[in-house]
Amino acid sequence: MSIKKLLIANRGEIAVRIIRAARELGIPTVQVYSKADAESLAVRLADESVEIGPAQASKSYLKQEAILDAARSTGADAIHPGYGFLAENAEFAAAVESAGLIFVGPTAHSIRLMGDKVAARAEAAAAGVPTVPGSNGRLDGVDAAFALVEQTGFPVMIKAAAGGGGRGIRIARSADEFARLMPQAQAEAQAAFGDGGLYVEKLIEGARHIEVQVLGDGHDVIHCFERECSLQRRRQKVWEEAPSPSLTPAVREKLCASAVALAKAVHYRGAGTLEYLYDDRSGDFYFLEMNTRIQVEHPVTEMVTGIDLVREMIRIACGERLRIRQEDVRLSGHAIEVRINAEDPAKGFAPNPGTVTALGSPGGNGVRFDSMLYPGYTIPPFYDSLLGKLIVHDEDRPSAIRRLARALGELTIDGVLTTKPLHQALARDADVQAARFHTAWLEPWLDTNAARLSPVSAPPATGGQ
Incomplete structure (x- = not known):
C-alpha cells in the first residue's frame, strides 16, 4: 500500500509542515482552505488546493463531508488531519476509512478509546501505568462525587471526560467550591465537546x-x-x-x-x-x-x-x-x-x-x-x-x-x-x-x-x- 496523493485537512504552520514532509517522500499534496485562507502559505506550497467553505471553522475545516468531497474530486487517497480541528475526531477517522481513503493517524477505535479520559485512565491502570488518585469512572451524580472527594481530600480538579486544551477544568479547594464549580464544569464541557461527563482527580500542586x-x-x-x-x-x-x-x-x-x-x-x-x-x-x-x-x-x-x-x-x-x-x-x-x-x-x-x-x-x-x-x-x-x-x-x-x-x-x-x-x-x-x-x-x-x-x-x- 502506498499513498499517491495526500490531502491536508488543516491550516497554518502544521499544514506547511505536512506539505514539506510529503514532498520529501515524493507524494503530491492537496490543501483544503477556507475563504479566509485563500492566500495562505500552505495554499501556495501545495500541488493543488480546494476551497471548502467560509471563514468560520464550523463551516469549513470542521465540515467532514466537504473535506471528503475535496479528496474525491482531486483523487487524493489519504488525509492527514494535523492537530486541532478533526485530528482527534473518531467519527472523522472512521468516515475517511469508510470512504476507502487512508487516515494518517491512529484507528478510530484508538482515538475513541484514548479520547475519553475516563476510559484512558482505565486502560492505563490495566497496563500498570500510575494514574492520579481520583474517580475510576465518570461521576454518577453529586452524591457520588462528594463521597469520592471525601476519600481523596482537597484540593481536586474537576475535569471533562471528553476534554482537551484545558477546557472544562475547575479546581476546588473546599466542599463549597466543589458544589459551586461542578455545574460550571459540566456546562463548559457540554458546550465545548458535546459531552457533559466529568471525573475528578486529586490536584498535585507544584507538579x-x-x-x-x-x-x-x-x-x-x-x-x-x-x-x-x-x-x-x-x-x-x-x-x-x-x-x-x-x-x-x-x-x-x-x-x-x-x-x-x-x-x-x-x-x-x-x-x-x-x-x-x-x-x-x-x-x-x-x-x-x-x-x-x-x-x-x-x-x-x-x-x-x-x-x-x-x-x-x-x-x-x-x-x-x-x-x-x-x-x-x-x-x-x-x-x-x-x-x-x-x-x-x-x-x-x-x-x-x-x-x-x-x-x-x-x-x-x-x-x-x-x-x-x-x-x-x-x-x-x-x-x-x-x-x-x-x-x-x-x-x-x-x-x-x-x-x-x-x-x-x-x-x-x-x-x-x-x-x-x-x-x-x-x-x-x-x-x-x-x-x-x-x-x-x-x-x-x-x-x-x-x-x-x-x-x-x-x-x-x-x-x-
Whole structure:
C-alpha cells in the first residue's frame, strides 16, 4: 500500500509542515482552505488546493463531508488531519476509512478509546501505568462525587471526560467550591465537546508536565523520549523542551517504558503523545491523557533524536512497519521550542491579527523556524493566533537557551504584535535558566512582569511589498 496523493485537512504552520514532509517522500499534496485562507502559505506550497467553505471553522475545516468531497474530486487517497480541528475526531477517522481513503493517524477505535479520559485512565491502570488518585469512572451524580472527594481530600480538579486544551477544568479547594464549580464544569464541557461527563482527580500542586512521544505501527511501539511542557498559561503550553531537565535517568527509563506499555496495550498506530504529571520532590509520575495526533511541540523531539515524526507518520499510514528500533533512538543535546503568537503579552495576550509587512527569519546552526508567514501575508482573525514556532538545538541546555536568545534577537515580524518579548524575558529569567518551574509557575510570573513585555513592531507599510 502506498499513498499517491495526500490531502491536508488543516491550516497554518502544521499544514506547511505536512506539505514539506510529503514532498520529501515524493507524494503530491492537496490543501483544503477556507475563504479566509485563500492566500495562505500552505495554499501556495501545495500541488493543488480546494476551497471548502467560509471563514468560520464550523463551516469549513470542521465540515467532514466537504473535506471528503475535496479528496474525491482531486483523487487524493489519504488525509492527514494535523492537530486541532478533526485530528482527534473518531467519527472523522472512521468516515475517511469508510470512504476507502487512508487516515494518517491512529484507528478510530484508538482515538475513541484514548479520547475519553475516563476510559484512558482505565486502560492505563490495566497496563500498570500510575494514574492520579481520583474517580475510576465518570461521576454518577453529586452524591457520588462528594463521597469520592471525601476519600481523596482537597484540593481536586474537576475535569471533562471528553476534554482537551484545558477546557472544562475547575479546581476546588473546599466542599463549597466543589458544589459551586461542578455545574460550571459540566456546562463548559457540554458546550465545548458535546459531552457533559466529568471525573475528578486529586490536584498535585507544584507538579511538572512531562509528555512522552511514541511511534507505533499497530503492532510494535517505540518511544522517542520525553518533553518538558511545564511553562503554561491557562493550561496552554508556551515553552517546550527536550529532554526534560527535571528527570533522573532512572525516572526517564520508567516513564518512557510506561508510555510504550500503554500504547502497545491499545495497539497504537502513528505518532502519539502520553502526558504525565511529575512530582520532582517525590519522583512519582501519573498518567494524565493521550493525544492521538502529532503535537505542536513535536520539533523538539525531532531535533534531539534526528527522527522526522511527520514523515514516519506517513510511512506508517502506508502500511509500513516501524523502521526504527528502540535501541537506535538516542538523545543528542538539548532542544527548546517557543510559540510565536499574534498576541500582545503586555495586554493580557490580546489577539493582534494584521498584515506582516516584513519578515526576518533567524538562521545559523541548530535553528529552525516553522511558520505560516511571508511578507505581505494578512493574518486572519478567525483562528488560533499561532504564527510559528522557533526551535533551537545545542549541545546542552544552557547553550540552547543562549542560542534561543540569539535567534529571538534575529527574528523580526513587523506589522503585528507577537509574543517574542515574552520568550526573550523568559530566556533571561534566573528560574527558567535553572529549570526551577512547574505548571503553576508562569501565571504569577506574568502578573509581576507584564509591564516588561511590551512588544515592538514596525508600523504597517503604506505601500505594497
